[in-house]
Amino acid sequence: xxxxxxxxxxxxxxxxxxxxxxxxxxxxxxxxxxxxxxxxxxxxxxxxxxxxxxxxxxxxxxxxxxxxxxxxxxxxxxxxxxxxxxxxxxxxxxxxxxxxxxxxxxxxxxxxxxx
Amino acid sequence: xxxxxxxxxxxxxxxxxxxxxxxxxxxxxxxxxxxxxxxxxxxxxxxxxxxxxxxxxxxxxxxxxxxxxxxxxxxxxxxxxxxxxxxxxxxxxxxxxxxxxxxxxxxxxxxxxxxxxxxxxxxxxxxxxxxxxxxxxxxxxxxxxxxxxxxxxxxxxxxxxxxxxxxxxxxxxxxxxxxxxxxxxxxxxxxxxxxxxxxxxxxxxxxxxxxxxxxxxxxxxxxxxxxxxxxxxxxxxxxxxxxxxxxxxxxxxxxxxxxxxxxxxxxxxxxxxxxxxxxxxxxxxxxxxxxxxxxxxxxxxxxxxxxxxxxxxxxxxxxxxxxxxxxxxxxxxxxxxxxxxxxxxxxxxxxxxxxxxxxxxxxxxxxxxxxxxxxxxxxxxxxxxxxxxxxxxxxxxxxxxxxxxxxxxxxxxxxxxxxxxxxxxxxxxxxxxxxxxxxxxxxxxxxxxxxxxxxxxxxxxxxxxxxxxxx
Numbered sequence: 123x124x125x126x127x128x129x130x131x132x133x134x135x136x137x138x139x140x141x142x143x144x145x146x147x148x149x150x151x152x153x154x155x156x157x158x159x160x161x162x163x164x165x166x167x168x169x170x171x172x173x174x175x176x177x178x179x180x181x182x183x184x185x186x187x188x189x190x191x192x193x194x195x196x197x198x199x200x201x202x203x204x205x206x207x208x209x210x211x212x213x214x215x216x217x218x219x220x221x222x223x224x225x226x227x228x229x230x231x232x233x234x235x236x237x
Numbered sequence: 238x239x240x241x242x243x244x245x246x247x248x249x250x251x252x253x254x255x256x257x258x259x260x261x262x263x264x265x266x267x268x269x270x271x272x273x274x275x276x277x278x279x280x281x282x283x284x285x286x287x288x289x290x291x292x293x294x295x296x297x298x299x300x301x302x303x304x305x306x307x308x309x310x311x312x313x314x315x316x317x318x319x320x321x322x323x324x325x326x327x328x329x330x331x332x333x334x335x336x337x338x339x340x341x342x343x344x345x346x347x348x349x350x351x352x353x354x355x356x357x358x359x360x361x362x363x364x365x366x367x368x369x370x371x372x373x374x375x376x377x378x379x380x381x382x383x384x385x386x387x388x389x390x391x392x393x394x395x396x397x398x399x400x401x402x403x404x405x406x407x408x409x410x411x412x413x414x415x416x417x418x419x420x421x422x423x424x425x426x427x428x429x430x431x432x433x434x435x436x437x438x439x440x441x442x443x444x445x446x447x448x449x450x451x452x453x454x455x456x457x458x459x460x461x462x463x464x465x466x467x468x469x470x471x472x473x474x475x476x477x478x479x480x481x482x483x484x485x486x487x488x489x490x491x492x493x494x495x496x497x498x499x500x501x502x503x504x505x506x507x508x509x510x511x512x513x514x515x516x517x518x519x520x521x522x523x524x525x526x527x528x529x530x531x532x533x534x535x536x537x538x539x540x541x542x543x544x545x546x547x548x549x550x551x552x553x554x555x556x557x558x559x560x561x562x563x564x565x566x567x568x569x570x571x572x573x574x575x576x577x578x579x580x581x582x583x584x585x586x587x588x589x590x591x592x593x594x595x596x597x598x599x600x601x602x603x604x605x606x607x608x609x610x611x612x613x614x615x616x617x618x619x620x621x622x623x624x625x626x627x628x629x630x631x632x633x634x635x636x637x638x639x640x641x642x643x644x645x646x647x648x649x650x651x652x653x654x655x656x657x658x659x660x661x662x663x664x665x666x667x668x669x670x671x672x673x674x675x676x677x678x679x680x681x682x683x684x685x686x687x688x689x690x691x692x693x694x695x696x697x698x699x700x701x702x703x704x705x706x707x708x
Binding site for chain 1: 314316596
């Protein structure tokens with residue numbers, strides 16, 4: 123059985139290679155949407171934030187008077203808000219930008235395409 | 238909630254979660270891959286959204302999650318803020334939005350690291366590996382957070398975008414870094430949360446001091462670099478949680494930002510280190526003799542002259558720069574494009590990689606104005622066309638068309654790849670004034686025989702051009 127940190131390192135290094143190859147394939151015209159969508163997916167820290175917030179039950183807090191748990195919940199809550207802003211904001215703005223990219227209308231003279 | 242979870246519980250092993258997260262990670266990768274082409278980009282974004290929905294859904298049914306109200310409330314608040322920001326933001330201010338979103342990832346990473354540390358304290362365990370991961374996650378997150386806030390402020394014009402430098406700056410940064418690592422190690426060894434807090438504060442200060450010396454011209458690099466940092470911060474959080482999806486995503490985002498930084502540095506012929514150390518664009522006094530000697534004469538032209546030349550031309554190339562974004566001139570430029578095209582003139586757009594304040598900024602603005610993307614070309618695809626072009630129209634671009642970058646070794650821009658606008662038969666440069674560009678460097682293009690300057694606001698001039706062309 124491998125140590126968890128070893129597995130993490132393997133996943134990390136291989137993912138960097140995948141990222142390297144995928145990103146070089148992105149057309150420069152879409153570099154701004156690329157940044158916006160990476161903003162959105164880095165909101166994945168929400169997974170950690172949900173775990174931190176959700177792991178603590180308030181009923182439990184009252185009996186235990188555990189200050190660290192209380193702080194953890196507050197901190198997790200704010201982290202979920204921030205990560206959600208990234209996720210929703212990032213995806214929506216990427217969508218908005220990508221919707222604007224259109225090809226030359228060869229046949230008809232821009233009949234549609236205006237919002 | 239617990240009923241549902243109890244029923245599912247036997248199936249919800251860590252391995253199942255890991256496999257579902259892997260699936261989400263694959264969807265993210267395919268989402269980024271979709272951006273290879275504007276045609277596939279939309280469905281790519283969709284795939285990434287599905288991946289995110291799956292990742293969040295599976296996290297919510299994790300048996301470790303026992304309390305939901307706060308989670309849903311937080312997600313609701315975030316969704317409202319995020320969506321309204323995304324719908325309201327103008328395409329011109331896209332760099333600011335991206336910068337502020339980087340800062341949120343950074344802060345979220347700090348908070349998650351802190352939260353995990355606190356949970357760890359409450360459990361009374363002392364795991365050195367975990368605490369090290371908490372330290373690294375918090376440190377990268379904190380630097381990303383304040384660094385992005387500064388970048389946002391510079392882009393938004395809240396702070397002066399000129400570099401702020403003082404003697405001993407880099408030494409101060411070094412001291413801050415050492416102190417921060419010191420407190421970090423103390424936190425890992427003694428488990429003292431005070432050390433963690435001090436470490437975070439130092440990292441927050443470091444984020445500020447690292448970005449303030451970097452000038453506006455280097456903003457595309459800074460934004461890309463912070464993009465990269467936000468990815469590494471997410472990956473570090475993944476190490477803390479042993480969550481492969483966070484690691485995969487963090488690595489994807491981190492390498493994306495790193496590659497963009499590399500492309501931007503290359504496009505400015507600057508080393509990454511020199512950008513980080515900053516100070517560029519501060520001193521305009523180091524002017525080359527040549528540019529100073531050329532001061533003797535510029536030729537001015539009216540918008541009418543430019544439109545007359547353009548309507549008689551066979552091929553026209555438009556070179557947009559940050560000035561177009563500032564003046565919101567993209568829609569007027571599109572009118573010029575359309576009118577000329579309808580008259581049978583071949584019109585292309587030439588984009589330098591560092592035009593604007595972030596990678597791809599000009600492309601988005603032109604797309605917003607409904608300019609088809611197949612009329613928009615990148616530097617290496619269009620540079621050979623300038624010599625056979627009749628008229629080049631430069632809108633609010635400066636350094637990226639400065640011939641000194643090619644010919645004058647004494648120019649601070651020397652070595653930077655430029656658009657060969659000067660090779661065209663006639664060049665019209667629309668400028669607001671005779672000020673130097675963002676890099677504070679004199680542009681010898683303006684003094685060439687085939688160059689005419691059209692003074693005025695980019696939008697007004699383009700509107701006048703379009704109006705005259707239509708008659």
